[in-house]
Amino acid sequence: MCPSHPELELQLFCAPCGQVVCRECCLLAHRGHACDTAVRAADVYAHSMRDALERARPVAEDAVVNLDRLRHLEQRIELQCSQVRDEVDQFIDSYISALEEHRRSLQMQVQEARESKLRMVHGQQLELERHLEDTRNAVSFAENLLSESSDIELLSLVVPVLHRLERCCTAVGSGGGGANNLLEPRVSECLQFLRSETAGKLKDYSLFGIITTQTISHQYCTLNIESLMDVCQHQKAETMVVTRDADGRPLRHGGEKVVAEVWYKDTSHR
Ligand SMILES: [Zn+2]
Ligand SMILES: [Zn+2]
Structure with a gap:
């Protein structure tokens, strides 16, 4: 109604x-x-x-199908993310273990350098202590001989005593200097960590940082001057500097800053 x-x-x-x-x-x-x-x-x-x-009606059916597809997509995304997360973890863990190995290797090198340097220092200390004792004995013997002996006694011992005193002086290279000088330290304290130097690869990871006992010594560095013979103003020229340490060995690492000045040959202008 x-x-x-x-x-x-x-x-x-x-x-x-x-x-x-x-x-x-x-x-x-x-x-x-x-x-x-x-x-x-x-x-x-x-x-x-x-x-x-x-x-x-088909719209609803399509929606059901698509909802199902979305649910599958969701599962695949979750699976993919979890796989990638695992890959990242594996990569980083492995990288960390390569770094840890690198750390152990570097610390080992420091330890070896320390032991080798200290061994040399202790060796030289021992040698020098022995020499000190020898010299003290020789000096006091000669002093006694000079102050307390008769001429005949002095003359009968003068040749070996002089030889002995002479040997004391040559051992420390007095007058001549040289590599065998007992008084000069034969080992340097030089030990450096060069953080930017490439240290090769470990398990496919590029590593940086090396230990070196070498230190650059400018008087042993050489410049290839042949390539500079025909050099002209405002023209690019290339040459090579070989860097060496105090023992004349080429440096095994790069990264040294080399500064050179170039003068005109015939004038005092730069
Ligand atoms: Zn109406
Ligand atoms: Zn009505």
Whole structure:
């Protein structure tokens, strides 16, 4: 029954308003609107609803399929992330272990250099201590001989005593200097860590930082001057400097800063 006209049945359908109405409503409130009988309108609308339903049903099925695909994608993403996370962990762990190995190797080199240097220092200390004792004995013997002996006693011992005193002086290279000078330290304290030098590869990881006992000694460095013979102003020229340490051995590492000044041959201008 119509809410506005309880005595009348709802038999009509106003299409523009989308409402079921009674005869009175059709003539009054819906005057001029295209009203049809409910039976006919229902028939027409049932058709379009079936069409719409046919179109909507596959959408729902597609949505189900796509939801499933999304769930699979989610699982694959999780799996992929977890695999990559594991790869990162493995890489970093392995890198860390290569670095730790590098650290052990460097510390070992420092230890070896320390032992070798200290061994040489202790050796030289011992040698020098023996020499000190020898010299003290020779000196005091000679002093006694000079102050307390008769001429005959002095003369009978003078040759070996002089030899002995002479040997004391030559051992420390007095006058001549040289590599066997007992008084000069034969080992340098030079030991450096060069952090930017490449240290090769370990398990495919590039490592940096080397230990060196070499220190550059400019008087042993050589410049290839042949390539500079024909050099002209404002022209690029290349040459090679060989860096060496105090023992004349070529440096095994790079990274030394080499500064050279070039003068004109015939004038004092630079
Ligand atoms: Zn009505
Ligand atoms: Zn209407």
